[in-house]
Amino acid sequence: MSDVRAVMDTVGCERATLVGYSEGGTMCALFAATYPERTAGLVMIGTYARAMWSADHPWGCRAEDFPQVVETIRREWGGPIGIDRRAPSLAHDATFSAWWARFLRMSASPTAALAFTEMMRDIDVRHVLATIGAPTLVLHAVGDQVIEAARGRYMAARIPNARFVELPSDDHLPWLSDSDIILDEIERFVATFEPLPEPDRLLVTVVVADLVPSARNGGGVDVERTRDRYHEAARLEIIRFRGRFLDAAGPTVLAAFDGPARAIRCASAIVDSARRLGIAAKAGLHTGECEIRPDGLTGAALEVARRVAAVAKDGEVVVSTTVKDLVAGSGLEFLARGEKADGDGTRGQPLFTIVSPATARG
Template identity: 50%
Template sequence: MTSGRRTRYSFGPAFELDTHDRLLTYRGKVVPLTLKALEILVILVEHGGRVVTTDELIEQVWPNTFVEPNNLAQNISSLRRALGERDQDTRYIETVPKRGYRFVAPVVQAEAAASSWSRPDAPPNGISARVPETRYAQSGDVNIAYQVVGDGPFDLVFVMGWVSHLEYFWMEPTFARFLRRLASFSRLILFDKRGTGLSDRVAALPTLEQRMDDVRAVMEAAGSRRAVLLGVSEGGPMCSLFAATHPEKTLALAMIGTYARRLKAPDYPWGPTLEERQAFYEEIQRDWGGPVGLAERAPSRLHDPQFRDWWATYIRMGASPGAALALTRMNADIDVREVLPTIRVPTLILHRSGDRCLRVEEGRYVASRIPGAQFRELPGEDHLPFVGDQDALLDEIERFVAGFHNPDHDRDRVLATVLCGVTEPRAAQNGRDASEVVMAAGARERLLALVRREVERFRGRLVRPDGSACPPVLATFDGPARAIRCGATIAEVARRFGCPIQLGAHTGECELLGDTIRGLTVDTALQVATQAPPGDMIVSRTVHDLVAGSGLKFRNCGLHIRPTDEAELSLFSVEV
């Protein structure tokens, strides 16, 4: 805390309002309120006994912004619920018709030194106890809410799973303590993924690829060139994809209670079945607004009334019922198993042995697939990292990040989606006249110009193979959905040119040296392309699994390739 004086007001049986840190407590425990509601309460308490007009409140709480009076009334209503107003005997805020509001309860004012903070969840030295300022980063045409806390020697991006709400993070003392501890040894960057919390609501919830773009946008807005990524639960797969795709931006990777695939499969026996997920979908539809999912995520706090109320409010503020359901359905399609072996940054996996939401075997599996990853199994059954023994987790993270300084890893080895296009007359191999598919020189030039334009438009990069002839289309993308949309556009326009082209895409580890690329992924993409009928596009199962929730449609075309003697990849046609 900084030096200086703070003002505290006491009222009611045991309420205490700290105007400096915008915190309302009851018997020492934080009362969850939005920042706007807290600002309204501070104004009313500071003017105790006097009417504060509706116009005054709106001007002070929402300066230079048009706000409907109903917005103010809703905040007043939430304040009354938080204060426990039920009848005239427990009245704190009086409505003065056609004028405004008045705080009518007796108030005792006390001055206290800012350094006298003594609550058990006190922040570490130098970290403010007040809710951090929320800012916005532009990711495409979407605004992403983010906060920056602390001034440590390196940046740490915290990626919360499922739904989130930045300002409600800080309303639960144990969560606030967890974040402040992270900020005591790093410059902590927090954000709400698009469609949740304080970020823009969107028509379609984000894919892993879009979430990766949002992290990149937030890092740029916060002035972060490289950061440690810390992913919780469903935040882990996204962080894995980011670390593999952008090793130049990733200092290290840590994941808590994470997974590689959300649903059960013959070679991944730990996830829930489709029937079990369907039961959870029905719970969301039926009970959203209450403490949905708490029994699996925080069993040790399940019967704590205050924590249940906070959790119910937190997830309700984080997403609407429809958005929560859509996000949960999309997460069920996540599968990053093929991404994990391509991660080349220092990695730590933490998992509690009795985690009821994601089994500890899932954490072990993730660690086993990432080269050089450290795995730490800790006691406990809570999934939420700030519930239970949070210090055990935080100690491991702090030791991990203190153990390296600018690790030397090969930034030229990256995860990329390779789009390959060939123009060999495959149809001729099936008995058709080769002249039907061999393009004229002029048409080929038009095709190459099209390829250059579309690859640039979809943020790709044209490359050439190391030591072999270059096919007409060879490009890398940092997101598979962009590669597919680029390929589909090229295929459609090429058909109109009378230049049928076979297109294929595969995601894997590549070695990039300038504009030269090499590695098994390039050979695999070429194999995929040669299986496509002229004018069509085919992708590997790896690509198919990484674009869950993108809206892209596929058809299992019944074909397979073998990039290695051990591996067999199913192929899928892209349906435009």
């Protein structure tokens, strides 16, 4: 998302219609939810909200089949891997087959392809679909053998102001049989939707960082006298990780981030800063929709983050499932916990503790 925003800033584009294909559509959906003020419209082609099969998502690769996917990439990368499913209309065309193999080799090395596949396994943006306010067009080939058309319909049904268009071919690649239809639909889409008003809600990752009670801060440390230093250290980390400081009241510091990975790293840095001051802190994070007000942000996401922080132990950074699902490919590692957090439509989300060093700048 940062790359998209950087390009927009460089060319002076305040608001754009985003077009994403396959997992690129997933990223565009997350961008639209996180930066509504920069998103004029959203177009997704052959995309999905979650990569893996689950009981509440009956599509995608099953966990027991994923090792075979990885092994196929390791063994066959460099050849026309997957062409029969991605481009059935040209699967037996020798010229296209050679082009596809070269396209894959130029796109990624075998190691990068494996890393990318591992990252895709963790993708899940279902929680943010309802927060997308931009006009949305979802295009999906009816016979797509890579990502079932039902997954496109699933996304369109959960995004307000979304329209679903079924394409007639079996090709997953959008530049083949359906290309003219796709271009016509996009042209019609951008020419007809009404400009959006300035958004009054946005998707953020909330950090709640708490000093632990005085009784648990041993060694004769006067926590009351140290609190101001803790607040200042937390402010500096929030600035360093490009967050939005919300409040510092008593033992609690509140902040909001447009990037969940940076939010996790900032929370870890705040906990480390407290440790260097000779005291203990803990943090909880949740990603959700908040309302923009002149005096700051409000919304259920803040309350869920408070509940997540409440179950954290001294020195821990704990996140909700939503946060974990949104940082696929970040290199952050998590340990599942038994507790669950309710509220903001989470339906008892499992919680996870950060177990890898997470303070590197994101």
